[in-house]
Amino acid sequence: MPSAHFERIALIGIGLIGSSLARVIRDKGLARDIVISTRSPATLARAAELGLGDRYCADAGEAVEGADLVIVSVPVGASEAVAQAIAPHLKPGAILTDVGSTKASVVAQMAPHVPAGVHFIPGHPIAGTEHSGPDAGFASLFQNRWCILTPTEGTDPEAIERLAAFWRDCGSNVDVMDPQHHDLVLAIVSHLPHIIAYNIVGTADDLETVTKSEVIKYSASGFRDFTRLAASDPTMWRDVCLHNKEAILEMLARFSEDLAALQRAIRWGDGQALFDLFTRTRGIRRSIIEAGQETAAPDFGRQKV
Numbered sequence: 001m002p003s004a005h006f007e008r009i010a011l012i013g014i015g016l017i018g019s020s021l022a023r024v025i026r027d028k029g030l031a032r033d034i035v036i037s038t039r040s041p042a043t044l045a046r047a048a049e050l051g052l053g054d055r056y057c058a059d060a061g062e063a064v065e066g067a068d069l070v071i072v073s074v075p076v077g078a079s080e081a082v083a084q085a086i087a088p089h090l091k092p093g094a095i096l097t098d099v100g101s102t103k104a105s106v107v108a109q110m111a112p113h114v115p116a117g118v119h120f121i122p123g124h125p126i127a128g129t130e131h132s133g134p135d136a137g138f139a140s141l142f143q144n145r146w147c148i149l150t151p152t153e154g155t156d157p158e159a160i161e162r163l164a165a166f167w168r169d170c171g172s173n174v175d176v177m178d179p180q181h182h183d184l185v186l187a188i189v190s191h192l193p194h195i196i197a198y199n200i201v202g203t204a205d206d207l208e209t210v211t212k213s214e215v216i217k218y219s220a221s222g223f224r225d226f227t228r229l230a231a232s233d234p235t236m237w238r239d240v241c242l243h244n245k246e247a248i249l250e251m252l253a254r255f256s257e258d259l260a261a262l263q264r265a266i267r268w269g270d271g272q273a274l275f276d277l278f279t280r281t282r283g284i285r286r287s288i289i290e291a292g293q294e295t296a297a298p299d300f301g302r303q304k305v
Ligand SMILES: NC(=O)C1=CN([C@@H]2O[C@H](COP(=O)(O)OP(=O)(O)OC[C@H]3O[C@@H](n4cnc5c(N)ncnc54)[C@H](O)[C@@H]3O)[C@@H](O)[C@H]2O)C=CC1
Pocket: 012, 013, 014, 015, 016, 017, 018, 037, 038, 039, 040, 043, 073, 074, 075, 076, 078, 081, 082, 099, 100, 101, 102, 124, 125, 126, 127, 128, 129, 130, 131, 132, 133, 134, 233, 236, 240
């Protein structure tokens, strides 16, 4: 018996993350009843075809009625619209959470709509792939990954523990931190890498002297890793950039300064500076592997295709 069993879980949004949740909830018996709602009728129909839930509702308000746990898995820019739609229908005592990649903005968008008596505990599983949609999900996505919860002050500790137990049942380790700190940390470890990837692939695509077919033909594995990240969902990443603006700009400013120093070392032939930096960064990679956060290939839970 899992430690966190819910009578009814409502999933709002059934893309990569929502459908991975549906699969792991079913596999591990974390709920008696899974109710699914999403904005697009075609996606809802596909979720039904895949048999991801027990009930499917076009109306998000109807979907959350009677649910003990509601998990919102939509692009972060849609958080307020979803909160508005579901708020009047939430059951007193229910836990409301989300999986968005940014947290301060989600709190600002959703918290004002949450009725008293509902436990609002924002969350973020640090697990994903470049794929999206209900077909992309898989039950082991959250296995051995971290999930960060960012409850606001005064949240019932029992509700936090119940949600933490749910994520542990999904295979994750759980950390708790405040939303602002989450946004700063994720800006450097997740948001910047994606922005850099979008940028380098865009730069390669714009070159006049190197043809597109040469970029494809001769792409080394480093460039290929960037193209994987740069293939991530445009709506999701547009929203991340717009909703973690300050932290991303802060990290981009630091990144640009360090890039200028690197450029200078190359221009002036400062081999020692280059060697020292490359030695230091190799150590980071080794620490990640030692901490068991990475397998031999940099696949970040990549879906087997
Ligand atoms: N893709 C990834 O690797 C990860 C994504 N996240 C976060 O999870 C959330 C969901 O991302 P994915 O599942 O990857 O996206 P996805 O694009 O695969 O799925 C998004 C779902 O939200 C639905 N949706 C969009 N707008 C909506 C609205 N206004 N009302 C109701 N449903 C709406 C779509 O129909 C779709 O079912 C995002 O906030 C993202 O930042 C978190 C961790 C990893």
